[in-house]
Structure formats: structure tokens, C-alpha cells
Amino acid sequence: MARHLALSIGGVVAAASVVAMLVNPGTAAPESMRPVSGGTSISLKDGVNSFALAPSAADMQRVASYWSPERLKQASIYEPSTKPSPTAKTSTSALEVGSALSTRPTITTTTATATSGVRGSAKDPSVPPMVGKVFFKLGDKEYWCSASAVHSPYKNLVATAGHCGFSLQQDKPVEDWIFIPSYHDGKADAGIYVGHTLYMHEDFAGQGDFDRDYAFVTVHRGFTWQPYTAGGKVQYRSVDAGLLEDKVGAFLFASNKPTGRGAFAFGYPAGAQPDGSRPYSGQTVKMCYGVTEKRFAVAPTWQVEHGVRLPGCAFTSGASGGPWVIGYNSAKRTGYLNGITSLTWNLNGGGRVDAISSPYFNTLTQRVYQRATRQSTS
Template identity: 40%
Template sequence: MIPRARHLVAAALSSALLMLPAFTGVANAAPDSRVFAVTLAKTAVDVKRVADYWQPARLKNADPATPSTAATPAPSSSPAPSSPAVEVPSPVTRATAAQPVAPVLPRKRTAATTMGKVFFRFGDKEYWCSASAIAAKNRSVVATAAHCAYDPRQAKAADYWVFVPNPGENGETPDGIYVGASVSMHEDWSGKGDYDFDYAFVTVHRGFKWVPKNGGYVMQDVGRLQDNVGGQGIELNKKPGTYSVAAWGYPAGAQPDGSHPFDGKRLKTCKQGPTRWTSAVSLDLQKGVQLLSCDFSPGASGGPWLIGYNPDRGLGSLNGVNSLTWNRDAKDWYDAVSSPYFDTTTGEIYRRAAAQTTPGKVT
């Protein structure tokens, strides 16, 4: 298990604690760090295959007891990726990558509904996580935890990956379903499961809704994600202790005492609070950021950390995602959550996702 140091216990936001080897690599990305990009669904045929899997009945019955199992670090001699993947240089300069991104309202609304769930499979098992839509020039980017999109143990991306913003408690999809097109992450996540880089930006296809027809369902195009729900902004290189942040997500898993105070069906928030540096040696986490007084449990993985959140507009600026939950006093309840540090390298990965194009029609 993750070692108890100073009576702090860190756990992946998953259905179980992890048995993990220690690593000695340096977690800080070098200036020439590379984005690791993996294709999820490329064509309209691919989108239809994924969509058909997540028909209304399956979404309605998605198991609240199976939030994503966080990936353990990969062994030093990982197998070749089974998903089409490429390491690519950053498409922008470091100076450009470090610039903030302003939040954006939906085209026809006065408030955003960016937060939601991602549903996917690893192997033959379904999982889900939390996520949020992010403002981007392609109007089609979702931020989540990397372990909600790519498993370094298998060197493989998730299958049947979709984002559902503002989901209903019974599987309703009022703002559409968005199939993942490609996932952009840091190579140190894909290569060794380094939790300093447990974040991913997923470019998604145009959305659709299921419409009843002739006793079945057909896909109806609803347009681009950002146009429909808006997009959170981004703030990078904010030193912990200099700002407060609110965390969001759909917690569902058990607390350390075995209780289940959350059902995963409702969006929850850990209200704005201070941040500080944290680390977990066995997870290779050297530059984690911790938010105290947060009792999130599995299911909240990938949910956004927002600075300057405006409840009337539903918008703020992304500065992290839920990655690890902490039981700092080793008692019966989680009491903190942490995110990787969002720096200029994060900006490079985000801008790669924001620059991707997808087909103009998927239905």
C-alpha cells in the first residue's frame, strides 16, 4: 500500500487502494517534453460504433459502484501500445503555452453546464469518471484525469470513450453525448504512470442525442460541445498557497470506513479553499497540489478544480483535476484531494488537443 508517512495516507480515486512500486525518475518535465497522443475514434463509422454501445438503456444502467480504477505505474519494460499513438513536439512555443485561456459561455445560454461524466471501458469492464468542457479554438476539448482515458499498465487507451455533460440521474443526456476523437497527455503518464501528469485533454467529435424512431433510436446531431455547454478557462503556473480553488465531481465510492455517503448521480463540490504542495513517493508524485477539507471518494476522478468560479455563469478557470484522494490522519474519512500541478507543460498538452480537427458530420 501507499506508505504511511507522518500519518498521511494517499489513495487513488478508484474502487481500491493500489499496490505500487517506487520510482526514482525526475517528475518535472523538461522544456522539450513531448505530448503523447492516441486516437480514440477517427471516422464517422468509428463514432457510430461507440455511440451504438452507449444507447439509452446502457447509460441509464451504468453501475454507480464502478468509478474508474486508477492505473498503476507501468513496469520499466512496457509492452508496445496497442492503440495508434505518437509522441509529438509541442505545436506552440512555451511562452504561448503558458498564457491563460478565458472561459466561454454557450452560444444560446447565459450559464454554462460544462461538468459531467465520461464513460468508457478497459478490457471487458465499464467505468466512469468526472470531467469538464474547456474553452478551445476547436470548441471540442474535455479535461479529465489521465487514468480516466489511458492505462499505462496495458499501454492502451480506453475503449468506447464518451463525455456526457450535465447528466441526469437516470441516464438523461440533455446536452448531448460526445465521442472521444483523440486523447493528449504527457509521455510520462503513458510511459510509467507518473502521477505528476495524471491529467488528459480529450478532443471530442460533434455531439448527438438519441431520438426515438420506429421502436428504436437514431442519432441526431447537436453540434460542437463548447457551443452547447460553454467552456471553462485555464490558469497555469499558480503556486500553491497563493490562491483558493473549488473542486467538483461525482463521488460514489466508499469512504475508508466502508460507508457510501455519495451515490455518484449528483454533481458535488468541495467549496473554495486553500492549496498546498504535496507528494507521494510510491506514485512518483513530486509536485502535487492538495486541497484540504474535501471528502471526495472514487468517482470524482477528473473533476475540475476552478479558480474564480462564478455560480451565475457556471464558469471559472481550470487549475487542476481530481487525481488522488487523501486520508491524512489515517482515520475513517477522506479529508483532502490532490491534483497534478498545472504548469506550462500542461498548456502545451491542452493546446495540442485544442488544435485537432474532427469530421464536420457524424450522423
């Protein structure tokens, strides 16, 4: 039985000296779908929780002002943690989990992304423009994960990992959440999109169940920073970038698909391999290709019992939330979102990660997605 918890965001959004108001701030959602201000959770029917991130125009402005180009450069890769136990200390690193599993496969901390090439294929498809990074604040530090735009009627929806939107250790949503599609080498040419409302399954926030480690976030209209000089100092003004899906397109959503089919995984890996090597910079999208398989082992600490793995992907921290895409069309640079990178695995016990896993996108996932598609933000 899923547990219903009321959680709230307690942090204060910092401000930076940035000029100009954003163009066309998002309008309020219909009353039936409007989140409670301050990040309080609304438990909707069918096991869906929603958390307000920046629902008002004022909230949006504060978050946008916080993310100056300098702060984007300061952000670090984010690695997930498990939910604290009231009776025992919970491990927060995959290496500790791996030790606890002893002879079972070692789980290395989170977020994955792709290899530099396409595994099992000589074809190298173009990078989908709807893949990007999410940035957020937790405590006094800035972090990032991977994510992608997914289709919705309001053209405003992002898919990522649940742990890239909600902190299990602190029992609250992260702060100052934004999405930058087509991110590369520190550039945000396609715009910056401030998160409006976070949607996830109640079992992730309430129980820390990584079988539900997915989230869908509605976003406001985007903006780009335009530099100018005033008083001998470089300042920035915001310029409207429009709706997310109009700008970069979006993957379609798919659920309840069988395993044993080819899938591309995209993301921004950056962390070290178990052997200490760092093959990725996290500055450009990487990808890998594989055939999806059923979960090979359970991971009790993470409450992982079901799911899908993609073998052969040597992904490291930085790409949690990156999309798994089936039916990928390299000419149109789109396809069907059917998973997100949640955890990485070291199956052979060697010095490199050799598989990634995603929660299985089933009817429960579809319910969360459908709730999120009803949220208008502009």
C-alpha cells in the same frame, strides 16, 4: 528524461442495434496533427503524446452505437492503478499503497468529487453545465469518471484525469470513450460526445507518473438518443446536438498559478469512504470549496512528488478528472480550469477521506493543452 513509447489500442468496438447515422460526422484533422488510426501513439514535440480514439466517421458511429442508454447504466466507477513493474508486483489499490506508506498519509484510491456543500462559504453557486461524466470500456467492462469542457478554438475539448483515458496496467488507451456534460440521474439531455483524439504528457503513459495525471480529449459533434417504437420494441435514433462548447460552454484554461487561493472542485463521487459509508450516489454533480496548498507528502508508488492539495474535501471514487476551478463566477457559471482531481487522501488516518490532490498545472500542462486545441473535429 521522459521515455517515448509507442502504444496501440487493441480492442474491437462492439456494436448495438441502434438505428440512424449521426449528423455531420467530424472531418479529418490537418495532416500535421492527424493521429495514426488504431490508437497508435504519436510522440509530438515538447513531451506530448497523442492517441487516436475514434478519428473517422465510421469509428465515431461504432462508438456511438455501443453506448445505448442501457450500457450507460451498467458502467461502474473507475479507480486508477499504477504502472506495472517489470521486476516487482505493483500495488493497484490505494489501500495497499496506504499500508506501504505506514505512518505517512494514506492514499485512498482515486477519483474524487465534492462534498454536498461549499466548504468555508455560505454561498452555493449554481452547478456549471460544462461538468459531466466520461464513460469508457476497458476489457469487457464499462466505467466512468468525471470531466469538464475546456475552451478551445474548435469548441471541442474535454479535460479529465490521465488515468480516465489511458490504462497503465494494459499500456494502451481505453476504448469507446465518450463525454456527457450536465449528466444527472442517468440523463444525457445536453448530448453525448464521442472522443476523437487523446492528448497527454509522455511521462504519464510512459512512466505512470501521477504528477502528469491529466488529459485533454477532442470530441466530435454531439448527439442525443431519441426513443421510438418499432416492431413493439423500443429503439433509439440519434439527433445532432452540435458542438460541445456551443451547447454547454467551457472553462478557460489557467496554468502556473500560485497556491494559497480559493478553488471549487466539482465531480461525481460515488465510492465508499474508508469506514464503509457511502455518502454519494454519483448521479449528480457535487462540489467543495477550499484553499489550495502545496503537496504535503510524496507517494513513491504513484511517482507523486509535486502537486497541489485541496483540504477538507471528502471525495470518493467516481470523480477522478473532475475540474478544479479558480475565479469561479456563479452568475455566469464559469471560471478558470486550474487542476483536476487525481488522488484522494486520508490525512488524519480516520474513517473518511479528508483531502484531494491535483497535478500542478504548469508549462508542461499548457503544452499538452495547446496541442489539443489545434485539433479540428468538425
